[in-house]
Amino acid sequence: MKVVIIGNGIAGITTARHIRKQSDHEILVISAESEHFFSRTALMYIYIGHMKYQHTKPYEDWFWEKNRINLHKAYINTIDFDTNTLKTANREEISYDKLVIATGSVTKKIGWPGENLKGVQGLYSKQDVELMETNTQNVKHAVIVGGGLIGIEMAEMLHSRGIEVTFLIRENNYWNSVLPIEEAMLVSRHIAEHGINLIPNTELEEIIGDNDGRVKAVKTKTGKTIDCEFVALTTGVTPNIDFLKESALETDRGILVNDFLETNIPNVYALGDCAQFKNPKENHPPVEQLWYTGKMQGKALAKTICGQKTKYERGIWFNSAKFLDIEYQTYGLMFNKPFATEDTFYWEHPKGKIGMRANFSKTDGSLSGFNFFGMRFKQTVADTWIRNGNHISNCIAQLNEGFFDAEFNKNHHKKIVESFNTAHPKHQATIAKKKKFLIF
Ligand SMILES: Cc1cc2nc3c(=O)[nH]c(=O)nc-3n(C[C@H](O)[C@H](O)[C@H](O)COP(=O)(O)OP(=O)(O)OC[C@H]3O[C@@H](n4cnc5c(N)ncnc54)[C@H](O)[C@@H]3O)c2cc1C
Incomplete structure (x- = not known):
């Protein structure tokens, strides 16, 4: 049996590794971002200078061949679910018996005027870190739009290079949409102590460019203009499923799956950041955008693919x-x-x-x-x-x-x-x- 996995992030790779542990199935992992699996959560340390890209790879490069996990760097443009065939951007055709979609997230864009100017970006991929390296050369002042975990990471990254940072958040205090007020205040004080200018209760109106199409300022909804040469958009991520929107696959925010990570199409599964649970447990988010849940889902799905049908049980959050x-x-x-x-x-x-x-x-x-x-x-x-x-x-x-x-x-x-x-x-x-x- 040939199992093809799109996406070499934590979800896709955990599935591949655990299928190999349990079976002799042919495994092919296709991914567009990088040759090898790396730790997305460590991306910030590359920019800060604590790590090099090769240090973020949890496995040596020989691991994949030794374990008969075939890797292919390519972008999948379309999937023909009738003939079980994938088409790459280079017009290659790849067949599968079982297909696992683990395509992760992309930075959410809100549609702000100026969001596509040079010097405006989010942080999700390896290419984003490379772009940030270029975009922040000679930058003196940066603005971060949106709190949350990626926002504070970008603040720390920019701050580590001596760039003055203004951090705009909609809430009263940092991440108060998730953290209780006392904890949100504790973190907000800590941010301020680092010399990062956290501005609460503020929303972005537009990003203003210069004649070369590069950001030169942002304007807030209260009419304030803040000069800057770099803008980080950190208002969240969204499932990376645009290339599947016109297909027969049932999608909503993400690819809809049941508790076994099965989609509406037989032999096609989805997991990790790109999947959305049809029936999430009470008070749990339908889309789980976390490293450890991607790993747990991968383990459960590998069992199912190897013939031991297994529900994904998240356990205590x-x-x-x-x-x-x-x-x-x-x-x-x-x-x-x-x-x-x-x-x-x-x-x-x-x-x-x-x-x-x-x-x-x-x-x-x-x-x-x-x-x-x-x-x-x-x-x-x-x-x-x-x-x-x-x-x-x-x-x-x-x-x-x-x-x-x-x-x-x-x-x-x-x-x-x-x-x-x-x-x-x-x-x-x-x-x-x-x-x-x-x-x-
Ligand atoms: C900066 C940052 C810090 C984070 N920190 C934490 C943290 O501290 N704790 C935590 O729990 N989570 C954290 N996360 C979230 C966590 O990293 C993600 O939830 C997790 O990596 C998602 O894994 P995944 O396997 O679902 O997808 P991904 O890791 O996104 O992998 C999907 C891969 O599929 C590829 N792909 C997509 N579409 C195609 C296509 N059509 N053809 C070919 N390839 C394709 C993508 O390029 C990508 O390489 C962080 C995320 C970021 C960006």
């Missing part, structure tokens, strides 16, 4: 990121406000760079999620506690079980417990005394 120097981890469904059925507890260190939140049920006190800022907490511990619905008092009392850097967090733990007991007197947390063993 988690994610992690870094806001300049502040590490962030989230476990469970944590939004900018708790659900009506939940209570919340937030603690922040007086220096304002470390914080944690726990949400829990108002009725039975069971833990539903955590946010951690500036402190590391083990995923296995958070996952188990949320899955088992452990009582909030026990969780707060036993936080030390999850802290990575336990010694460093020892003092914080006591403060967190005191703060919790004051804020939620009906749920008292008590740190268990360490048993002392006498050695004779």
Whole structure:
């Protein structure tokens, strides 16, 4: 059987690797962006100078041939689902028995006047980093439009080159559409401390160009003009499926799939950033644009393709990121406000760079999620506690079980417990005394 995979990102490559582990199927991975799989999440470090492109490749180049995973660098223009044939931009025809579409995302364009000027771009691909390298030569002032995770990465990238950065966000505070206000304020302060000019409650009206078609300023909806020679558009990404829009494949924002990652066409599957779940779990996004979910989907799909039909089960939600120097981890469904059925507890260190939140049920006190800022907490511990619905008092009392850097967090733990007991007197947390063993 010949399995063809379009896209060599985390979703496509995980599928290929796991099909190889379980079968002798012929595997061909086609991708237009790069010869080999690389870590998209590390792109920023190439620009900053901490890594070279070759360091972002998780596997040596010989790995693919050794494991009989054929790679082909080409762009797929069309798919004929009646004859199971792909056509490349070079007019090659490639047949398949089973097809996996893992084409990822592209930067979302809003249709702003001037968004196609020279010096205006987003950050998604390897080519985007190369373009950014060219676009930011001799740039003194850059404007970033839109908060979120890519926005702050671009701010850090530009800042690392000594470029003055103005960061326009629609919300009151950084990423307040996702983060609760206290955490959004913590990160906003941190951004300002780095000398990045974060301007809240501001929307872009237009991008203004010079006579050579290069950006020279942006105008905000409040009529303010900000001079700049580079504009980063970071208002999100969208599934990369334009080349499939006229086909028989059912699409909406992304390619519509069921829980087995099957599309409406037999033997055709989609996963990763380009897929959209027809029936997402309650409160879960239908399009999952995350590295770790792409990996989990790839593992599930490989089993299905190898004859063991397997549902994709995401389990307890988690994610992690870094806001300049502040590490962030989230476990469970944590939004900018708790659900009506939940209570919340937030603690922040007086220096304002470390914080944690726990949400829990108002009725039975069971833990539903955590946010951690500036402190590391083990995923296995958070996952188990949320899955088992452990009582909030026990969780707060036993936080030390999850802290990575336990010694460093020892003092914080006591403060967190005191703060919790004051804020939620009906749920008292008590740190268990360490048993002392006498050695004779
Ligand atoms: C700067 C940045 C930082 C990020 N940081 C994080 C993070 O910290 N944590 C996290 O969880 N997620 C992060 N993400 C998101 C994460 O990287 C993506 O969710 C993930 O890489 C998507 O994987 P994928 O395999 O679905 O698609 P992709 O990695 O996008 O791979 C798809 C590939 O298919 C190719 N392709 C598309 N169409 C065609 C075609 N017609 N023919 C041939 N090839 C085609 C594309 O060129 C691309 O190479 C980040 C993303 C970016 C851009």
